Amino acid sequence: MKTSRRLSIAADALAQIGAVGLFFFSILAAIPKSLRHLLETVRQIWFVGAMSLVIIMTCGLFVGAVLGLQLYDVLSRFGSAAMSGTVVALALFRELGPVVTALLFAGRAGTSITAEIGLMRATDQLAAMEMMAVDPLAYVVAPRFLAGIVAMPLLVCVFNAMAILGAHVVCVSWLGLDNGTFWGNMTATVDVWTDLVNGIWKSAAFGGVIALIATFQGYTTAPTSEGVAYATTRTVVSSSIVVLALDFVMTAFLM
Amino acid sequence: MVAGRLPAQPRSFSCPGDPDRVNSPDTRAPIEPGADAYVQVRGLHTVLGGKIIFNGLDMDIPRGRITAIMGPSGTGKTTLLRHITGQLAADVGEIRVDGRQLAGISRTQLFDLREKIGYLFQNSALLTDFTVFENVAFPLRQHLRLPEPIVRNIVLTRLQAVGLRGAAELMPAELSGGMARRVALARAIVRDPSLIIYDEPFVGLDPVALNQVLKLIRTLNDTLGITSVLVAHEFAAVRRIADHVYLIAGGKVAAQGQPDELAQRDSPWTRQFFGGEADGPVPFQYPARDYAADLGFPAGAA
Amino acid sequence: MTQARHSFQIGTGLFILLGFSALAYLATQTTSVANYQQGDTYAIKARFTNIGQLKVRAPVKMAGVRIGSVQSIELDPTTLDAVVMIGIDSRYEEIPDDSAAAIFTSGLLGDQYVGIQPGGSPVMFEAGDEVVLTQSSMQLEDLIGKFLVSGGPAKPGSEPDPSAQDASGPAPEQP
Numbered sequence: 001m002k003t004s005r006r007l008s009i010a011a012d013a014l015a016q017i018g019a020v021g022l023f024f025f026s027i028l029a030a031i032p033k034s035l036r037h038l039l040e041t042v043r044q045i046w047f048v049g050a051m052s053l054v055i056i057m058t059c060g061l062f063v064g065a066v067l068g069l070q071l072y073d074v075l076s077r078f079g080s081a082a083m084s085g086t087v088v089a090l091a092l093f094r095e096l097g098p099v100v101t102a103l104l105f106a107g108r109a110g111t112s113i114t115a116e117i118g119l120m121r122a123t124d125q126l127a128a129m130e131m132m133a134v135d136p137l138a139y140v141v142a143p144r145f146l147a148g149i150v151a152m153p154l155l156v157c158v159f160n161a162m163a164i165l166g167a168h169v170v171c172v173s174w175l176g177l178d179n180g181t182f183w184g185n186m187t188a189t190v191d192v193w194t195d196l197v198n199g200i201w202k203s204a205a206f207g208g209v210i211a212l213i214a215t216f217q218g219y220t221t222a223p224t225s226e227g228v229a230y231a232t233t234r235t236v237v238s239s240s241i242v243v244l245a246l247d248f249v250m251t252a253f254l255m
Numbered sequence: 256m257v258a259g260r261l262p263a264q265p266r267s268f269s270c271p272g273d274p275d276r277v278n279s280p281d282t283r284a285p286i287e288p289g290a291d292a293y294v295q296v297r298g299l300h301t302v303l304g305g306k307i308i309f310n311g312l313d314m315d316i317p318r319g320r321i322t323a324i325m326g327p328s329g330t331g332k333t334t335l336l337r338h339i340t341g342q343l344a345a346d347v348g349e350i351r352v353d354g355r356q357l358a359g360i361s362r363t364q365l366f367d368l369r370e371k372i373g374y375l376f377q378n379s380a381l382l383t384d385f386t387v388f389e390n391v392a393f394p395l396r397q398h399l400r401l402p403e404p405i406v407r408n409i410v411l412t413r414l415q416a417v418g419l420r421g422a423a424e425l426m427p428a429e430l431s432g433g434m435a436r437r438v439a440l441a442r443a444i445v446r447d448p449s450l451i452i453y454d455e456p457f458v459g460l461d462p463v464a465l466n467q468v469l470k471l472i473r474t475l476n477d478t479l480g481i482t483s484v485l486v487a488h489e490f491a492a493v494r495r496i497a498d499h500v501y502l503i504a505g506g507k508v509a510a511q512g513q514p515d516e517l518a519q520r521d522s523p524w525t526r527q528f529f530g531g532e533a534d535g536p537v538p539f540q541y542p543a544r545d546y547a548a549d550l551g552f553p554a555g556a557a
Numbered sequence: 558m559t560q561a562r563h564s565f566q567i568g569t570g571l572f573i574l575l576g577f578s579a580l581a582y583l584a585t586q587t588t589s590v591a592n593y594q595q596g597d598t599y600a601i602k603a604r605f606t607n608i609g610q611l612k613v614r615a616p617v618k619m620a621g622v623r624i625g626s627v628q629s630i631e632l633d634p635t636t637l638d639a640v641v642m643i644g645i646d647s648r649y650e651e652i653p654d655d656s657a658a659a660i661f662t663s664g665l666l667g668d669q670y671v672g673i674q675p676g677g678s679p680v681m682f683e684a685g686d687e688v689v690l691t692q693s694s695m696q697l698e699d700l701i702g703k704f705l706v707s708g709g710p711a712k713p714g715s716e717p718d719p720s721a722q723d724a725s726g727p728a729p730e731q732p
Contacts, residue, residue, distance in 0.1 A: 039566075046565045050572035089587050119383075128380035131340060132394045132442075133366040139397075154576025161579040164587055183586070188616070188668075190588040200580070 117218025148211025433464025
């Protein structure tokens, strides 16, 4: 009894993963058609990216400040407080920037995408589009997917910049680290390609994954208000897990 | 093109409950069998989720007339509509729309077919981010490359036909239920379809809005000759405009005919459905155990 | 609706601009790109018996000021010592050709860099010249070994070990 239940749960999970994969390929197939509606994609970049700026910038500032504070304290124990800037920058560009931004993005933009598409499903708007011979994948889903991939790297750059600023304020203005040392050590160690740009690749991948999961949950939700509520929760949970797992895989691959 | 003008005959636009039929004289003749059918369904069998929805359904939707499909809740009226629009494939049976078989049709051909069908959803299904004008213009913008002034003219004439030209800049959230339904109707006719399907168009409407929608359905049918399929529960409203009524129950056509004639017919289905009896072929009691046994008495004592 | 479209487009454009400028700021101000001098460099060669932890792009300093970076490190197959190409910023074109190049460590256990101690020759380095006087990096094991062999602080009457005074003795920590 227990084994068969476990098997059916495993089969459901596999079916879900398969469904997401098939959905992904349908989106890819619909992207050429959606480029005719480029305006829709631009609109989505606005909603998904620019509207997330406030939370990203605020959290970036605080994450940078906390990093500066913690790392200065830890490094001082080893007499390496001068390296604070370096360690903050490395930690940020490689890991914290993409991952924290991705989690915030999933919470803000991911849920709004899921809710929007779920609502369209529940109020028959998607069915209406099909009846008007408009492919909802090309008109509704693909623009949001592309917007996720485009907006995330930009958001990560903004996050990183704000975080460096926050760390600078804490380390230099507050804790008294020398300004020149802060920047000098950082610029000596941080490499554009292996640190910064790898972080950008990661963030593009995260953006795609989050947009994929968000649109999938919205598209396949049960057309009731409960269904939409569950779908938004599942978006945040699944996105977070997948982003962190993907982070590990990409880090191992890119290092 | 809809000129936006009403038919020349004076229409008595009735108060609620007035038995006057909103009708034009020439449709009082009964439908002859074999008349030109826009939609033909033959021997339809469908099983969904383990339940048999249709068990040998035969139906003809006559061209240029208003046909109503009625039946108890859950008999699959919406499923039938999905068959007609190609959203669902039949397990067994043949469905022809405008002479073309639906089985095995390609996606492109299906989309071409759908461009000739206008669909009015129960909850209007207007796109929430767009104004009324943009909603009605949506099918035009998606499929045709028309200059903006022409799009504007087409949309405004459609809105005028449904009486909402002044509401063109409102958002769907600002519309009442009846207004939203009329906008959806304008959208459904913007590309001059040959078939319009109305899925529960009268639900939740106040009597004024109900009359307006009735008038519009009849007018469209009269002036444009659009084949109209109506799925509804409200027999009083259906009676006033439908030329032919199908009653679907038990996966088959239980009764069909002209609405007035059906109301007089004496069969258990028509008595319950059109006569308003609470109990009949559709039982009042949900299947349950013996009543006395449930209450703790010896079985059969109730 | 046309009005709304324009505002989306402008807003999105601003957003993309902001993202790219953040990226540009990060790339130029916080990474090693900041240290790349705009302008030309000329390369000179130096041979070391042991480069220790020296890496490509390690700084080259004179009087503590960064004047260039290590461009490449290769092993000479015939003489079997390390050939290091040093790129010096063209601004610093008056380095006497008898200057010495040595590999130092920043701090106690930090990264290694090449320090150039100026000589007094009136002739300056040209591109492609070779630095004649070089000092290899100090290996920790050698240092400890010499310290042990020399017996720690000098005892009265004991001879100072001649091997502790050869040319490759310990270099000062900072030039």
